[in-house]
Amino acid sequence: MLDVIQDPTSTITRLSSAIFVGNGQKVCLQFYYKRQGEGITDMAVFHYMYEDDNGNKIWHLGSELTTDSWLLAQIPFQVNVNYKMVFEVQKGFEAGAILIDDFRLYSGQCK
DSSP, X not given: OEEEEEOXXXXXXXXXXXXXXOOSSEEEEEEEEEEEESOEXXXXXXXXXXXXXXXXXXXXXXXXXXXXXXXEEEEEEXXXXXXXXXXXXXXXXXXXXXXXXXXXXXXXXXX
């Protein structure tokens, strides 16, 4: 699901996954990301418990997001209940985009 929220100073875009089963085991979320332009001010990844509106931020990039190269993100976490992943990007009104690709969610330690 894709949600877009606009206010006078920025646009927030959220990309949500399907529901995953949390069984208390260690999990690794892996993906590649690339910034284009200067307009991206913030990127974060959350996991939301099923049917809960309060997400837990498990990864964040702000002003240090300064590259036009593809970078690998690996995020270890552990969840005991069903959950969904949410990618959130905040963009100002300058030109810019963030690309995310090759999502992988697997059981065990990040490699």
